[in-house]
Amino acid sequence: MKGKILVINPGSTSTKIAMFDEGHRQWGVSIPHSPEELAKYPAVYDQLDMRYQLVVQAAREQGETLDDLAAVVSRGGPFAPVKSGAYEVGEKMLYTMEHNPVDQHVSNTGAGIAWKIARPRGIKAYIYDSVTVDEMIPVARVTGLPEMSRRGQGHNLNMRAAAIAVCEKLRLDYYAVNILVAHLGGGITLSLHSRGRIVDMISDDEGPFSPERAGGLPGFQLVEACFSGQYDKKGFFKHIQRNGGLIAYFGTADIRDVEAMIARGNERAKLVYEAMALCVAKNLAKLSVVTDGAIDRIVLTGGIAYSKNFTDMVEKRVKFIAPVEVLPGENEMQALYEGAARVLTGAEQARQF
Numbered sequence: 001m002k003g004k005i006l007v008i009n010p011g012s013t014s015t016k017i018a019m020f021d022e023g024h025r026q027w028g029v030s031i032p033h034s035p036e037e038l039a040k041y042p043a044v045y046d047q048l049d050m051r052y053q054l055v056v057q058a059a060r061e062q063g064e065t066l067d068d069l070a071a072v073v074s075r076g077g078p079f080a081p082v083k084s085g086a087y088e089v090g091e092k093m094l095y096t097m098e099h100n101p102v103d104q105h106v107s108n109t110g111a112g113i114a115w116k117i118a119r120p121r122g123i124k125a126y127i128y129d130s131v132t133v134d135e136m137i138p139v140a141r142v143t144g145l146p147e148m149s150r151r152g153q154g155h156n157l158n159m160r161a162a163a164i165a166v167c168e169k170l171r172l173d174y175y176a177v178n179i180l181v182a183h184l185g186g187g188i189t190l191s192l193h194s195r196g197r198i199v200d201m202i203s204d205d206e207g208p209f210s211p212e213r214a215g216g217l218p219g220f221q222l223v224e225a226c227f228s229g230q231y232d233k234k235g236f237f238k239h240i241q242r243n244g245g246l247i248a249y250f251g252t253a254d255i256r257d258v259e260a261m262i263a264r265g266n267e268r269a270k271l272v273y274e275a276m277a278l279c280v281a282k283n284l285a286k287l288s289v290v291t292d293g294a295i296d297r298i299v300l301t302g303g304i305a306y307s308k309n310f311t312d313m314v315e316k317r318v319k320f321i322a323p324v325e326v327l328p329g330e331n332e333m334q335a336l337y338e339g340a341a342r343v344l345t346g347a348e349q350a351r352q353f
Contacts (some may be wrong), residue, residue: 003070005345006117008055009136010110013038015051017058020337028333029058045098046048048109050275052116054242071123072114073340075157075332076130077107084133084160084198086343086350087127089115093353102132102153126350128339129157133198140200140290153203154189155302161335162195162301162327169325170297180284180322182314184304185330186212186253192287205240206212208279211253211304214244215279246272255304277310281317288321295322302330 002022013035016224018028031054033047041047059066068237075086079097087093090109097108114125122303135153141149159181167174175196182190187204207214217240225231231239250261261269288295298318300311306329315324342348 003343004068005061005337006066006069006072006114007333007340008072008074008110008113009336010051010106010113014108015055015113018333018337019059019062019064025334025337025342027062029062029350033057038083040061043108043151045109045112046106047106048116051109052257053237053300054111056117063224067121069118069121069123070344071126071340073126073336074110074114074298075099075107075336076127076132077105077110078103078131078153079108079111079318081132081134081151082130082353083135083351084156084196085348086126086128086129086339087351087353089118089127090353093127096353105131107131124343124350126340126343128336129160131156133160135198136201137199137290150206151203152198152201154191154201155183155185155187155330156191156198157332157335158301158330159183159189159191160193160198160300161331161338162299164223164338165327166297166299166325171297178291178294178296178297180287180295181299181301182284183212183330184300184302184310186210186303188213188215188281188302188304190280190287192290194291197211200287202283202287207283209245209276211246211255212242212244214240214248216294229259231348234300245276247328255307259307259309267295271312274313277313280314284314284318293321298322298324299327300324301327303328305329 004021007018013033015031019026054160079101094115095111097111101108118125132153133156137154143149163179163181164174179193186208188208189202189204190207191198191201204213206216220329226236246258250258258269258273262273284298298321300314305311305326309325343350
């Protein structure tokens, strides 16, 4: 596709940007943000102008004026439940991100940065496959308490890109098949893509434990811990969201460290490592019943997918469901570009929020 596309991905300690032209990545920059710098801003969305200025400055340092862009695309944060695919950035979306988001996350600033670059240049700004893509079928939402329902929230950008990439590789029609995807990273989430729709998913608070997350926990024990007096609300969230999983057991979120422990004969590390792989496999199997076991492919992606030992363990347990494809890494920048490119070529239509 002809025409430059600027890709923006704000994270908690950096803002990543990249320029793509005619399908090729021309350059990429990661702009760091120190804790001292970020502490100046009372609310996450207050960082928007600061990050925007640094993005423009970084582009200029690469020799870019940003006046010849075809479009700008950003990671979509947890601002509201949305469909998969592209959304055109507009004032209603930006208002929701600033004043009424699902979660206060810095990725919500990305759409605003893209808008500030695109609008004065007369081009479109987009977000793609937001964190809160929620296309779950009604029957998959129901829980045992009427005041609680399951909702879609996960690594949708990378999971959907991986599913589409596998379909392209195998010459399958993404909109005609069923694909199971597990994103294996600091948090682990899983999704079931049925005929182009993410009909069910397992978020990192109910599924496998991971390098950083505690995952799904025994309910009665969880209630006891909440009311033990040992934690306040913020502290307990940190305990299960950032200090759970491998960190809780071994003080590291790097699976390579755990594999090194296993190589030295650490039986506890071997047990926990195998348990994490088993949890991934069990949750993939759990999702497979939503389509009555009709699954065309299983895809393992994310940083942990670089570990052949781990993916082999998972594959051994789930290959009876469907053949397994491994696409390691978190290819978010490429996925954002490809999404915007599909819109610009007419292969996909952007939604209005």
